[in-house]
Amino acid sequence: MLINKRLILAHFWLAFIVFGAALVLGAWQMFERSPLNVWHLNPEFYYRSVTAHGTVMGYVFPTLIAMGFGYAISEAALERPLVGRRWAWAGIALVAIGSVVAMVPVSLGLASVLYTFYPPMIGNVFYYIGVVLVVVGSWIWVALMSINLAVWKRDNRDKPVPLAMFANVAGSYLWGWTAVGAALELIFQIIPTALGLTTTIDAGLARVFFSWTLHAIVYFWLIPTYIAYYTIFPRAIGGRLYSDAMGRVAFIMFVVVAMPIGVHHLFADPQVGAGFKFMQSVFTGLVALPTLLTVFTICASAEIASRLRGGRGAFGWIRALPWENPIMVATALSLVMLGFGGAGGLINMSYQLNTSIHNTQWVTGHFHLIFGGAIVIMYFAIAYDLWPHLTGRTLDSYGLMRTQLWLWFIGMIVTTFPWHYVGILGMPRRMAFYDYANPAISPQAFSVTMSAFGGLILLTSGILFLIVLVRGQFAPRGEAGAYTFAIPLHMPARLPVALNSFGLWLALMIGLTVVNYGYPIGQLMAVRNTSVPAVYVGASR
């Protein structure tokens, strides 16, 4: 039952429009730093572009997807209109205004600090204010999700919260807490310096605050994808979800351990003690568990669907899956990319192996494969699945959809495999210029060129995606029926309170944050004379 269709559609359209723009920048960046670009004269444009691309892809696009999908889930799973419709519109307005406020100084070259802010570099204050507005807009969504859940629970005591809503609220809590780190960094450190109230900044502390956000933000990006795995995929291929409880456990584990592990982004930083790096590595290992649970559950659900369709044999059932169905294609390709990306992630998370790839192009290759690949391809699937329900029109260009999804997959592999490889060869990330004439670098030229072609494939796929959506907007009207989620194989009438509520898990999340971050942050705040002069970017010429 989708009621506020315009609200949800507005989120998706805004998300995909900014995504399209940032995709063009990404493809250009690939070309710019490849040997195909014979000579370029102003590296500044590259950093401007990377700042815009990273800010949009990292903050604006996934946030809008999570918000829009979250509202859709709230209405469809709880079967009641969204409470706080006006607030939701205010939230998206804040995100839109924040994006514009942030992008103006970036386009003018006044804030080429990259989306990770990189203090002591300090850009124009409006860039940071814009980012804060985006976050505040998303916090409205966080509040609305828990309010809607509470209102539903009041009328449905002792009933299990539908899995989609449970996961959605888990994601919103995770985001609400994880965004606090970057918010503290921006509000207490960077913005005062950008305003000129102070001229020095404790870059080490700022990096610790950012790491608080940096790991769990990736799970915030991931959660819509996982929700789609659990609640859209089994239904779309005509099967059942293998286990509802397994899904809850996975989302609960994300809430508890996804956040207090961000120091694994600071392995090379001197300001955090080795003991805390070790502790957070251990918990990082733990966060692989919910992903393994998920992969198992989703494969089991696929097997159920296949056997229902007459698939047989130990592996023969794979062939009997409905491969003509775009959601099937997207999920399978997503899992493949998740597998490759996860293997790379094991290298990132181990203290010693990390040193060999730290700050190389491996890292950008890795997160593009996981985020741009495994996650974003499911955003496409979500849009394809929801579109007929939102527009009230048929969406039946299945051939085009499959082509688009396959192109995204191929493009992502062609882009990121060589990208990882040049990282192993030692190519640093975030540089606008490589002298491929140099004998030490020339062996990387071929791989970088290949990546640039991969970027073009991705751009083509992105354009196809927008074409499918636009065609959907103008297709003949067709009733899509009620929007439903996958039905589990066995649905218990009652669930243990632990799997139906969040209090305990939020308490564990906050407790672990205190254990894992309390001392490192407290110590950095207590030690005097740890600030360095701010480096103002794009100041007067």
Add this chain to the structure above:
Amino acid sequence: MSEDELYSPRNPWFSISVGVTAAIAVLSAIVGLIWLPLLQPDLKLSGIWDAICSAAGVPNLPRPAAAVPPTFKTSNVVVTPEMLTRQDQVSIGRGATLAQRCAICHGPQGVSDANSPNLAGQYAAVTYKELNDFKTGARVNVVMSPFAANMTDQDMRDVALYYAYLPRVPSSQLNPGLPPPAIVVTGAPLRNIPPCGSCHGEIDIKAGSPWLGGQSAVYIKAQLQAFAAGTRRNDISEQMRNIARQMTAEEIDQVARYYEAQP
């Protein structure tokens, strides 16, 4: 089923999840904060408490008297982005009077005919720092050192603000269309040379870096050679020496000619 039951050790969900989380935290703390550090002989730890402090990242006070002082004077100026950026009419007026002594070499309008640096429109922080370095002996020049020796701190600020206030005048070699050499726009990453333009303008301006446009090519070249040879060493943290040492003679010529031709 009520909430009270959840927060009770009798509820297995509660006891197992809290227990397992706490156990992992405690175990990883013991391994990370005690056991692993004690395994490392290089750390020279005196006991468990020392291991915990070391692994937690408690800062170690540096052992005293380790630093070797340089045998020559280094600049003692601390440059900040705000330094001398405010216009002060009284200061500029005083500076104008004081600057009459400088005019014989640096020109009455702050523009030199004698390959001495042009000071008109130079950032005040830059002029101030150089004067200060001449005074303390961090930079040595037979003509300039005696002039600076008798200047007070206020004198140096006033003169610097005065020159910053004068308009820049392009050199007779002005040619803004001249394409910038690669070293100016991209640097030479493999030799650890950042683009000149990332500090001296065009791309970005960093506090304390002089404006080079319109400066005499002879002067720029002489300074780069002095940095490379180590006869000039008042650049903070060897910023320019590290760059100049890595530049080729040809690049030095190119940048000297390029900057002279800029406004």
